[in-house]
Amino acid sequence: MSESMQGLKRTNKCTEVSAKNIDDKVTVMGWVQKRRDLGGVIFIDLRDRTGLLQIVFDASSIGDEGFAKAEKLRSEFVIAVEGIIESRSDETINPNLKTGEIEVRAHSLRILSEAETPPFQIEENSNVKEDLRLKYRYLDLRRPDLQRNLIMRHKVAMITREFLSNEEFLEIETPMLTKSTPEGARDYLVPSRVHQGNFYALPQSPQIFKQLLMLSGYDRYFQIAKCFRDEDLRADRQPEFTQIDMELSFVDQEKVIDVNERLMQKLFKEVLDIDIEIPMQRLTYKEAMDRFGSDKPDLRFGIELVDLSDIVKDCGFKVFSGTVASGGSVRGINAEGLGNLPRRQIDALGELAKTYGAKGMAWIVINEDGTYKSAITKFLTDEEVENMVKAMNGKPGDLLLFCADSNDVVYSTLGNLRLEIGRRLELLDDSVFKFAWVTEFPLLEWNKEHKRYTAMHHPFTMPMEEDLQYLESDPGRVRAIAYDMVLNGCELGGGSIRIHQRDIQEKMFAALGFSKEDAYDRFGFLLNAFKYGVPPHGGLAFGLDRIIMLMTQSDSIRDVIAFPKVKDASCPMTEAPGTVDDKQLNELGLKIDTIEI
């Protein structure tokens, strides 16, 4: 039995009434959160997106027929109630409820929609398994924590628009159906019906279009843009995600950093009432790697890496000296106070190290009496051990961990061990926000698979002027005018100053191993456009989902996206992706041929 709401007008949302409204006649509508049927009187907690409001049903005010209807109410029924706001007597005030001092005495009730018992209870801090939550996402989204997350997301988007608009940015949309650019992540492809055998690609980012907008003279552009990457998912990675994307003309790195520091400061102040100090801390890429083993360092705690290569380069322990001799390094971190960690736990850290490519993990426990427990000290002189301990500021009760390998393995191993130690020591407080910029990224990185250099950021990133001389002779040495904003070990966003000179762009393509024909084939429209007057320009893009994830202290990006995908990029609710019928395939000129991979 569902009734119409004809003749009724919602006068108030559930928590938009207070003691000021006592004796007001109101009409409220929402979902039944909870029913407490005491026999002669029935209490209902009515829920809408603002919160809860208690409704009282009593035959003396609603009549026998209305009361009988109220007895039928169950969880998640959608109802409309006309009634009078009354104050509660002192002993019946509920201090846990925003509206706990008042209630609505119902004079009429309409059941607008009945509901089956939901597969899980709609409540805050639910620990229902995520696959079930995602199958019934529309019910999951009724939970107050998810509603808060999405409301915060809305606020962030609105403040961003307001701020950037005040800074004279223009919001301009760029195409979703665009051209595949094989550099970088895999594209999502969309077949063309009109041009059989041809495909659009969904954008990985609006990169090229925003650069063209600069060339067209729009000066400052932004967009809250959907982006798509057909790569495997993670807790902070979805195949479709949202960027706050921007580009500015006639600016240098300092200007881009300044605008974005102020944007972030405003967002955290207005949304969370947290003061962010600016200018933010800055680290060069090299410093970040040397100190934290990561280009997105978590600065909420210390435990920095220490380079021990000089101390051990001539030692008798071949694993150490040999690594240094072959161009690698030996570094360590001090897990302060973890000297009492059981051997099994230390071995587990060693296993963790192996997942990052390390061949092993050496360690020294400094006992409370100052002696050492270790499997490697017997290969080292007392002086070498003392020097290592001293360099790492080792104290009784500490656990020193070492990794010897090529620099990239050492960085990623110790960087991740450092995070694990931070977790174990409970140093990762999600209510603390430590921002930093990481600058001077390498322009290029060696791709083992393709046996050539690839752009670390993208092929339009400007090299640092003092490194331009190495672009041909020693490309790996060239640093880029590129910058990432990092928050608590998470890359919030990144950008760069772009190349606007043709000669430098051509050298860049040469360093990437593209012939002129290759370059024109892939980016011809951009290169052609650049013949017609390009302003110096640069920009940045934030991952909006990640910003919200950190602001809401969520563990997963899925908790800040209304309808996210699961690990295999499918949607448990819609069951996308799905097959299509032959007629659709025929129109597109496509035939399915399943290939064993």
Added chain:
RNA sequence: GGCCCAGUGGUUCAGUUGGUUAGAACGCCGGCCUGUCACGCCGGAGGUCGAGGGUUCGAGUCCCUUCUGGGUCGCCA
């Protein structure tokens, strides 16, 4: 693609060394109850222990395969 973790009424979990009829809480259904707000009291329904195979006199428990979900490495300009 590799590795790790989880899967037991609707939900969250317990289930000992392999041993009788698989338990609890919440939820659900029915009854009673006029001030509850974790309402209370009484009664009840609800399980192919993710699926398949194996070992065994006997499997929720051990083994193999597989499915689902999560984390992670590779990957993500």
